[in-house]
Amino acid sequence: MNNLNFTHRNTILISLLMAITLNSSATERATLLEKYSDQGVSQFSAERGQQLWEQPNDGTAPFTTRSCTTCHSQDVKQRGQHIRTKKAINPMALSVNPASLSSTKKVEKWFTRNCKWTLGRVCTPQEKGDIITYLQSQ
Amino acid sequence: MNKFILSTTLITTTLLITALVFVNSEQAWSDEHNEEWSLFGLSSLKYTGVAPVKNASYKDECGSCHMAYPPGLLPQDSWKKVMRNLENHFGDNAELETSTHQELLSYLTDNAADHSEYRRSQKIMRSLNSNETVDRITKTPYFIRKHDEIPKRLVVDNPKVGSFSQCNLCHLNAQKGSFSEDEVSIPGVGYWGE
Numbered sequence: 453m454n455n456l457n458f459t460h461r462n463t464i465l466i467s468l469l470m471a472i473t474l475n476s477s478a479t480e481r482a483t484l485l486e487k488y489s490d491q492g493v494s495q496f497s498a499e500r501g502q503q504l505w506e507q508p509n510d511g512t513a514p515f516t517t518r519s520c521t522t523c524h525s526q527d528v529k530q531r532g533q534h535i536r537t538k539k540a541i542n543p544m545a546l547s548v549n550p551a552s553l554s555s556t557k558k559v560e561k562w563f564t565r566n567c568k569w570t571l572g573r574v575c576t577p578q579e580k581g582d583i584i585t586y587l588q589s590q
Numbered sequence: 591m592n593k594f595i596l597s598t599t600l601i602t603t604t605l606l607i608t609a610l611v612f613v614n615s616e617q618a619w620s621d622e623h624n625e626e627w628s629l630f631g632l633s634s635l636k637y638t639g640v641a642p643v644k645n646a647s648y649k650d651e652c653g654s655c656h657m658a659y660p661p662g663l664l665p666q667d668s669w670k671k672v673m674r675n676l677e678n679h680f681g682d683n684a685e686l687e688t689s690t691h692q693e694l695l696s697y698l699t700d701n702a703a704d705h706s707e708y709r710r711s712q713k714i715m716r717s718l719n720s721n722e723t724v725d726r727i728t729k730t731p732y733f734i735r736k737h738d739e740i741p742k743r744l745v746v747d748n749p750k751v752g753s754f755s756q757c758n759l760c761h762l763n764a765q766k767g768s769f770s771e772d773e774v775s776i777p778g779v780g781y782w783g784e
Contacts, residue, residue: 534655538756566683
């Protein structure tokens with residue numbers, strides 16, 4: 453009986469910890485969106501985010517056509533693969549990977565690198581917010 | 591009797607010195623096989639292979655796209671060259687914010703092959719031409735010599751590998767800094783040399 457209680461208590465504790473972790477991820481994401489809003493954006497759109505995510509862009513050889521899907525796969529709920537190194541990339545959809553997009557520092561780092569590689573330029577706060585909103589909706 | 595002890599000691603010492611010199615020489619017999627070979631336990635494991643990666647930021651930042659290559663695989667000038675060019679990192683953008691960039695540059699240069707006591711690092715250093723700063727491990731003469739007998743179809747044309755830069759796909763203990771030939775298993779092919 454005592455053992456059962458102990459296991460039960462552990463389950464509660466782990467659930468609570470997970471809830472706190474996920475909640476703090478959500479808070480950090482919300483703060484990030486707020487930051488983009490403060491940079492002059494009124495509203496974010498998941499549809500616009502999806503369009504940008506899937507839009508093909510010109511690039512240099514050997515990857516003359518590039519989009520976010522080049523590495524993140526056609527389906528945001530699936531794992532992706534780095535086009536050059538073949539390293540696995542976790543799914544981007546929040547529904548299957550709730551831990552993603554939870555660190556402002558990491559989100560900004562990947563936006564900088566990946567917007568420059570994929571679009572050939574940095575992304576605007578509007579575009580970044582739209583993409584996060586799209587990934588949150590999936 | 592004393593003469594006998596003296597000459598025995600002399601012979602033993604000579605033999606030991608010869609053996610040590612031989613082990614440390616360029617054409618050491620263990621070169622192609624087990625790097626962790628030791629002479630009466632005199633050769634420390636610490637000095638075989640390459641020092642494994644210790645820095646957590648380096649593992650996280652560089653290891654998120656490819657294997658976090660041990661710094662001891664290139665000299666410090668090569669790492670400086672790589673780090674100067676992160677905006678076009680072999681065709682990819684891998685730029686870092688200033689403080690992380692600084693931390694990783696220090697880690698790489700401090701632990702580069704020219705500062706390493708590990709055997710594999712020293713062999714890489716000895717193979718290099720001093721007039722040229724290579725920016726790829728696969729361009730070092732040591733690397734080329736070690737891989738020249740492997741047919742393209744097993745690596746570059748092997749869909750499970752794709753490139754010689756994916757060390758850890760064939761070198762099972764690459765993350766631990768061990769690149770021994772005995773620990774090579776090519777995906778879809780099997781153990782090498784069997």
